[in-house]
Amino acid sequence: MMARPDENSRAQVLALCGGIGGAKLALGLYRTLAPGHLTVAVNTGDDFTHLGLHVSPDIDTVAYTLAGLNDTERGWGLAGESWHFMEALGRLGGETWFQLGDHDLATHVLRTQRLAAGETLSQVTAALAARLGLHGRLLPMSDDPVRTLVDTDEGRLAFQNYFVAQRCRPRVTAISFAGAKEAKVQEDVLALLADGTLAAIVICPSNPYLSVDPMLAIPGLRAALKASPAPVIAVSPIVAGKAVKGPTAKIMEELGLPVSSRAVAEHYGDLLDGFILDDSDAVETARLGVPTVATRTLMETLEDRERLARSVLNFASGLRRHG
Amino acid sequence: MMARPDENSRAQVLALCGGIGGAKLALGLYRTLAPGHLTVAVNTGDDFTHLGLHVSPDIDTVAYTLAGLNDTERGWGLAGESWHFMEALGRLGGETWFQLGDHDLATHVLRTQRLAAGETLSQVTAALAARLGLHGRLLPMSDDPVRTLVDTDEGRLAFQNYFVAQRCRPRVTAISFAGAKEAKVQEDVLALLADGTLAAIVICPSNPYLSVDPMLAIPGLRAALKASPAPVIAVSPIVAGKAVKGPTAKIMEELGLPVSSRAVAEHYGDLLDGFILDDSDAVETARLGVPTVATRTLMETLEDRERLARSVLNFASGLRRHG
Numbered sequence: 001m002m003a004r005p006d007e008n009s010r011a012q013v014l015a016l017c018g019g020i021g022g023a024k025l026a027l028g029l030y031r032t033l034a035p036g037h038l039t040v041a042v043n044t045g046d047d048f049t050h051l052g053l054h055v056s057p058d059i060d061t062v063a064y065t066l067a068g069l070n071d072t073e074r075g076w077g078l079a080g081e082s083w084h085f086m087e088a089l090g091r092l093g094g095e096t097w098f099q100l101g102d103h104d105l106a107t108h109v110l111r112t113q114r115l116a117a118g119e120t121l122s123q124v125t126a127a128l129a130a131r132l133g134l135h136g137r138l139l140p141m142s143d144d145p146v147r148t149l150v151d152t153d154e155g156r157l158a159f160q161n162y163f164v165a166q167r168c169r170p171r172v173t174a175i176s177f178a179g180a181k182e183a184k185v186q187e188d189v190l191a192l193l194a195d196g197t198l199a200a201i202v203i204c205p206s207n208p209y210l211s212v213d214p215m216l217a218i219p220g221l222r223a224a225l226k227a228s229p230a231p232v233i234a235v236s237p238i239v240a241g242k243a244v245k246g247p248t249a250k251i252m253e254e255l256g257l258p259v260s261s262r263a264v265a266e267h268y269g270d271l272l273d274g275f276i277l278d279d280s281d282a283v284e285t286a287r288l289g290v291p292t293v294a295t296r297t298l299m300e301t302l303e304d305r306e307r308l309a310r311s312v313l314n315f316a317s318g319l320r321r322h323g
Numbered sequence: 324m325m326a327r328p329d330e331n332s333r334a335q336v337l338a339l340c341g342g343i344g345g346a347k348l349a350l351g352l353y354r355t356l357a358p359g360h361l362t363v364a365v366n367t368g369d370d371f372t373h374l375g376l377h378v379s380p381d382i383d384t385v386a387y388t389l390a391g392l393n394d395t396e397r398g399w400g401l402a403g404e405s406w407h408f409m410e411a412l413g414r415l416g417g418e419t420w421f422q423l424g425d426h427d428l429a430t431h432v433l434r435t436q437r438l439a440a441g442e443t444l445s446q447v448t449a450a451l452a453a454r455l456g457l458h459g460r461l462l463p464m465s466d467d468p469v470r471t472l473v474d475t476d477e478g479r480l481a482f483q484n485y486f487v488a489q490r491c492r493p494r495v496t497a498i499s500f501a502g503a504k505e506a507k508v509q510e511d512v513l514a515l516l517a518d519g520t521l522a523a524i525v526i527c528p529s530n531p532y533l534s535v536d537p538m539l540a541i542p543g544l545r546a547a548l549k550a551s552p553a554p555v556i557a558v559s560p561i562v563a564g565k566a567v568k569g570p571t572a573k574i575m576e577e578l579g580l581p582v583s584s585r586a587v588a589e590h591y592g593d594l595l596d597g598f599i600l601d602d603s604d605a606v607e608t609a610r611l612g613v614p615t616v617a618t619r620t621l622m623e624t625l626e627d628r629e630r631l632a633r634s635v636l637n638f639a640s641g642l643r644r645h646g
Contacts, residue, residue: 035407050433051430051433052435052439053432053437082405082407082425082466084405084407084424084425084426085408085425085426085428085432086429087426087538088425088426088427088428088429088430089432089433091429091452092429092431092433092454093450093454093456094429094431094432094433094436101407102405102407102408102411102425103407103408103410103411104411105408105411106408106409106412106414106415106417107415109374109375109376109408109412109417110374110412110415110416110417112375113374113417116375127416128415131414131415155516176466194623228478291357309521
């Protein structure tokens with residue numbers, strides 16, 4: 001069936017997104033949808049205060065990626081970044097385990113300054129997006145602090161300690177989200193979910209346990225996703241029994257789960273109206289119990305990102321018609 | 324009379340210092356005195372919070388200068404500095420009127436972090452000095468906030484607003500030091516002033532009104548300087564009726580003072596046991612009423628700095644013998 005790009009590109013779409021992997025699809029959606037039609041709600045469970053600065057790694061990754069400023073070779077941070085601050089910090093005995101580029105640092109300093117002046121993270125994020133020239137909306141999942149904690153065989157670790165300092169080496173036994181139960185879902189996210197014009201909700205191929213679960217842990221989001229008239233479609237981050245990037249597969253193994261797209265679909269459960277997995281895993285579709293598209297999900301090129309985005313939008317369009 | 328460098332270089336010396344001009348003599352003293360024999364008490368009236376960071380311009384100028392890291396061509400900041408953070412900040416709409424280099428930024432971020440963690444400015448400054456490998460002591464004039472305010476024909480301006488943003492353009496009518504009356508002199512400064520082994524107190528050729536007066540405005544310092552057994556020697560920042568650098572001459576004119584070393588000596592008044600002015604202004608010595616050395620005070624080369632430092636130390640040695 002041919003896509004009808006004109007129709008789909010004018011749909012209002014909400015993407016739930018973590019960092020690097022999810023941002024690839026967010027970019028595809030951003031480039032495929034007409035300007036102003038994409039809203040990305042971003043995980044802030046990875047946020048932390050470092051050197052006195054409020055760092056929001058996933059918000060910045062998505063913002064830089066949509067703006068075309070991200071470093072695609074290194075895989076994170078800004079292209080053309082320099083590291084003079086880190087060198088000087090190291091000489092002065094400061095903490096250097098978390099790399100902050102000279103350009104990136106401006107984002108953290110401004111964010112910290114504006115938060116200290118009483119702005120919400122939503123306001124700060126909107127200002128960042130506007131300055132980067134983004135025409136989509138970039139929203140934190142919440143303006144309240146939620147912090148991902150990883151229980152491991154070496155004790156409980158703050159997320160960045162586990163992820164960056166320890167390089168995901170410790171064995172994960174459980175994951176929790178401090179503050180989630182007291183947090184409120186960002187209000188524009190809830191408003192969009194209740195909006196009848198919303199055409200699709202896309203759970204990007206981010207780590208389900210580390211990047212999407214922090215969002216789902218906030219009271220009311222899961223119910224609002226289910227209540228929304230728009231279909232919820234998740235894209236699996238697993239390809240041929242492996243994670244494309246990051247610790248997803250390792251964590252699934254450590255949590256006693258099969259490393260499969262089916263396990264991801266089951267994790268999201270009745271939230272899903274549709275599921276997209278890699279065509280190499282198409283054998284799994286029969287037993288999923290949810291409409292599933294099997295297509296190439298590996299996003300190596302910009303064309304890959306846009307093509308997958310069109311698949312998502314077409315899939316959603318079909319689910320709406322038959323919903 | 325020949326100097327006896329061995330004796331003088333082993334003297335304990337306290338220098339009161341502002342920024343760039345004063346730091347030149349501080350460097351001369353630092354290189355002339357035996358390791359560990361120089362204590363520099365630095366003006367913090369210029370300190371301010373910028374972009375949420377605690378910036379201590381004079382402390383950093385003195386620290387960088389003594390460590391040989393300062394940019395002698397630009398005249399301020401670190402040699403080999405880069406400006407990527409500022410470029411990124413500008414693109415994000417942040418304030419760019421106060422230049423913060425990428426390397427310099429590490430100092431401000433660490434200072435802010437440590438102050439927020441409860442350390443005193445003295446502790447933070449000592450850690451910075453140690454990291455830079457300095458063998459002398461670097462002390463803020465106080466651990467309490469003192470903020471220089473400049474009353475001008477355009478209203479009251481915070482110091483950095485007057486000095487950097489307005490480039491000293493507005494006409495000065497008065498200068499005051501918010502918080503000075505409630506501040507306490509840094510305790511090691513007071514201890515050193517009461518120490519019988521102190522051989523000299525040097526008021527460096529900093530701006531008397533902007534850089535030295537903030538120190539003298541703190542209750543007890545002036546009395547402690549007078550009570551100290553060590554002679555107090557000021558070096559004039561005026562050479563041939565002009566300020567070597569900065570707004571000293573402009574401010575003196577605006578305050579209705581003659582732009583002369585004599586006016587500087589009279590400003591310090593009975594605090595002085597000795598005064599050093601440029602030999603081009605030697606004509607003024609007769610009417611000063613205080614022992615005065617007329618010598619070359621312009622410090623263009625490193626040798627100039629060391630030679631002037633030796634003059635100061637020899638002068639102090641003579642004043643002690645005849646005191």
